Amino acid sequence: MRHEVRFSGFGGQGIILAAVILGRAAALYDGKHAVQTQVYGPEARGGASMSAVIIDDEPILYPEVTVPDIYVIMSQEGFERYGAKAPAEAVMVIDSDMVEARPACRFVEVKATSEARITLGKVIVANIVMLGAVVATTGVVSDAAIEKAVLDSVPKGTEKLNLAALRKGMELVRVKKP
Amino acid sequence: MSRVEFMQGNTACAEGALAAGCGFFAGYPITPSTEVAEHMAAKLPKRKGVFVQMEDEIASIAAVIGASWTGARAMTATSGPGFSLMMENLGYAVMTETPCVVVNIQRGGPSTGQPTLGAQGDMLQCRFGSHGDYSIIALSPSSVQEMFELTAKAFSLSERYRVPAFLMGDEIIGHMRERLTIPDSVEVAARRRLEPGTLPYTAGEDGIPGFPTFGQGYGVHVTGLTHDERGYPAATNPRLHEKLVMRLVHKVESARKEMADYVVTNPGAEQVFISYGAPARSVFQLLHDRPGEEIGHLRLRVVWPFPEFALGEFPDAKTFLVPEMNLGQVAREIQRHTDVPVIPVPRLGGDLHPPAMLAKALEASR
Amino acid sequence: MSFRDWYRADRLPTIYCAGCGNGTVINCALHAVDTLGWRWEDTIFVSGIGCSSRAPGYIRTDSLHTTHGRALAFATGIKLARPELHVVVFTGDGDLAAIGGNHFIHACRRNVDMTVICMNNWIYGMTGGQGSPTTPRGAITTTTPYGSGEGVFDLSALAVAAGANHVARWTSYHVKELTNAIDAGLRTPGFSLIEVLTQCPTAYGRRNKLREVSDTIEYLKTHAILLQRYNRLVAEGKPVPEDMFTVGEFVRRNRPAMGVPP
Known part of the structure; x- marks a missing residue:
């Protein structure tokens, strides 16, 4: 089963890192195939940043995202550029602190930025909160795989914080589920 | 490990x-x-x-x-x-x-x-x-x-x-x-050393001279000017220049078979894609999505020197389709070596050929 | 050994014109490396393109005769890859300051451990006498037939400003001083520029009222002013004679350098 996951936000939110971690979880710890790509613009901060991961049980031949079935959106501009046209069958995880609009497809709201800032004390881990939320929502990779991938991707000394952020994201979604 | x-x-x-x-x-x-x-x-x-x-x-x-x-x-x-x-x-x-x-x-x-x-x-x-x-x-x-x-x-x-x-x-x-x-280790060919007593630009049978590494007492002179076997400038000697340039070309071109590195899929096909680099991924996808059809694919891992003999791996070929992210640069080279029609499938703009684009080219060529 | 033993005997005579100053400069350089006791096996001469850059071809060491203007970049690769080798570059005013100007200032900035000997004859000799970045204002060349109207680079001042550890200027007349300056350059860790004003009777002299070889030598002798004397005149508020150029050691310092053997 091929999944195409699209991340969008503004530069500096860690949109690319989130995609890399998800791809790493699939490719290294879930025994699946993964290709991670991104859109490069001249801006390093601000703008609308986009990254993507394709995850498949089979080898991935064509590496470009065609029709994403999972969206992770962290800014209003990111929504407008990369999320507004999400097909009805897709699912979108939205940082409801940052995105006003809502899509036509199924969506899950996560207050990732405020949770990161207030509960976790570091706004910078909002992307990891979102990663936890997307895994809890879709099961696109296993919990064990994403934990390992987070641990070996984040700077030394921040493992505990990032793991807490990941679990917080998972918890926010799972509590909501009936 | x-x-x-x-x-x-x-x-x-x-x-x-x-x-x-x-x-x-x-x-x-x-x-x-x-x-x-x-x-x-x-x-x-x-x-x-x-x-x-x-x-x-x-x-x-x-x-x-x-x-x-x-x-x-x-x-x-x-x-x-x-x-x-x-x-x-x-x-x-x-x-x-x-x-x-x-x-x-x-x-x-x-x-x-x-x-x-x-x-x-x-x-x-x-x-x-x-x-x-x-x-x-x-x-x-x-x-x-x-x-x-x-x-x-x-x-x-x-x-x-x-x-x-x-x-x-x-x-x-x-x-x-x-x-x-x-992998743990990678095998890499070593530069062959210049045998003492041999002139620095005297080539062996393979057209390749031994290498006189600096700082080892060879006392070699290296120049971009046309040079003789001693390495000395000889820029006004017509035949020496011709011989030197012919050797530089020949040492690479005569090793085309030895260097060739390509992957052949469905050699019996009549329609054959020839690709290298990223567009190969679009060809892979097309072949995967059409399992019942015999579509050929020659994927070049070494493009230059061009392995023209690889075209012979597809004896029944009626068309060579060449998707490239340019206006047909290698397609032009392929044309030089075959009577089979060569159809460039150019894609500019920065993104890959969508598999559907290749499918369309395939249909059009039938 | 003597400096003569550093020559590649089977390549002589050189292509240089009768009366050219380059042979004098090469002799001084080889005398300096020989006196210092450097081994030819451990010494690499590098050059770009032009008359000056033919010099390494006449020397028995390993030598790299490269592309126009790029000698310092090639030499940087050699020196950083094998710091234990001695690297000496021969270049000219066009090679170093025009097409190679950017590599020149960056090699000074990196302060790569090498000695660069620039034969500055104010002209492109090999291509037949075109103006260069050091051609004096008013001088006649094949590309400035009505007299050069461009400003002139002071190569030594440029090297000092760009960070070289050692910079000196002499002329083909001052063979003792030049040899000593090269010796100081070879000994100084970091980048050393020795600028040598030298005669090109064929392409420069005959167009600029310096027809005889001795005319330019006489000019170099009479127009060179020792740096110390120049500084004293300036300090005392006395006038410096017109048309003089300074010679001597402009800087010798110990800034951090790259490619210095451990």
Whole structure:
């Protein structure tokens, strides 16, 4: 089963890192195939940043995202550029602190930025909160795989914080589920 | 124990170079190749290698050639505009038979063009871009794993044949991340030493002279001028110049079979795609999506010297379709070698050929 | 050994014109490396393109005769890859300051451990006498037939400003001083520029009222002013004679350098 996951936000939110971690979880710890790509613009901060991961049980031949079935959106501009046209069958995880609009497809709201800032004390881990939320929502990779991938991707000394952020994201979604 | 990584193509390229024993890197920042330099900057000093950021790409390739004469396996990495700047000194490397590896992560041109998007527009520049007649070696990776493998292979070929070897990548493969298996060790051909008592530019039967490493008492003179077997300038001797240039070309062209590296799928097919680099991925997808049809695919991992005999792997071919992210640069070469109609499938703009586009070309050619 | 033993005997005579100053400069350089006790096996001569750059071809060491203007970049690769080798570059005013100008200032900035000997004859000799970045204002060349109207680079001042550890200027007349300056350059860790003003009777002299070889030598002798004397005149508020150029050691310092053997 091929999944195409699209991340969008503004530069500096860690949109690319989130995609890399998800791809790493699939490719290294879930025994699946993964290709991670991104859109490069001249801006390093601000703008609308986009990254993507394709995850498949089979080898991935064509590496470009065609029709994403999972969206992770962290800014209003990111929504407008990369999320507004999400097909009805897709699912979108939205940082409801940052995105006003809502899509036509199924969506899950996560207050990732405020949770990161207030509960976790570091706004910078909002992307990891979102990663936890997307895994809890879709099961696109296993919990064990994403934990390992987070641990070996984040700077030394921040493992505990990032793991807490990941679990917080998972918890926010799972509590909501009936 | 080999190790498994989830790595970007450009980083995999740098890892391939390190595995091949690259000890010297000189470069200049340019999108979309910069990650190669950044990884070398981080890794080389820790293994007693040398990384230096030069003032431009002309200086970068010059420093690489200088380092190579001390015996170092040396490399630079760049993209379109920087590649253009390197052309004169690349001719110098050809003329002086200096092993060196040049990575080009191709982006859209001409000029500044599309710095962050992929292309294959430099395939003829790498073959013919410096002045004069010569031959070189060029490899094109289609995956992150091949960014590693073919970079290492480029060192092997460059060291063996004493000619610049080009890793002609593209932004798509350079910037994507995939699983990469890094083996414990990589076998790389060593430069053959010059036998004492032999003139420095007296070639063996294979057309390749032994290498007189600087600082070992050879007292060799190296010049970009037309030179005799002693290495001395002899720029006004017509026949000597002709013989030298013919040898430089012949040592590469006569080894086409030995260097050839390609993958054949469905050799009985009548319609055959020929690809290299990123567009191969679109061909893979098309063949996967149409399992009942016999569609051929010749994928070139070594593009130059061009393995024209590989076309014979498809004896029933009625059409060769050549998807390239340029206006048909290698298609033109294929045309020179076959009576089978060659149909270029060009794609400009920076994104890959969608498989549907290839399907359409396939239908149109029937 | 003597400096003669450093020559590649089977390549002599050189291509230089009768009366050319380059042979004098090469002799001084080889005398300096020989006196210093350097081994030819450990010494690499590098050059770009032009008359000056033919020099390494006449020397028995390993030598790299490279592309126009790029000698310093090639030399940087050699020196950083094998710091234990001695690297000496021969270049000219066009090679170093025009097409190679950017490599020149960056090699000074990096302070790469090498000695660069620039034969500055104010002209492109090999291509037949075109103006260069050091051609004096008013001088006649084939590309300035009505007299050069461009400004002039002071190569030594440029090297000092760009960070070289050792910079000196002499002329082909001052063979003792030149040899000593090269010796100081060879000994100084980091980048050393020795600028040598030298005669090109064929391409420069005959167009600029310096027809005889001795005319330019006489000019170099009479127009060179020792740096110390120049500084004293300036300090005392006395007038410096017109049309003089300074010679001597402009700087010798110990800034951090690259490619210095451990």
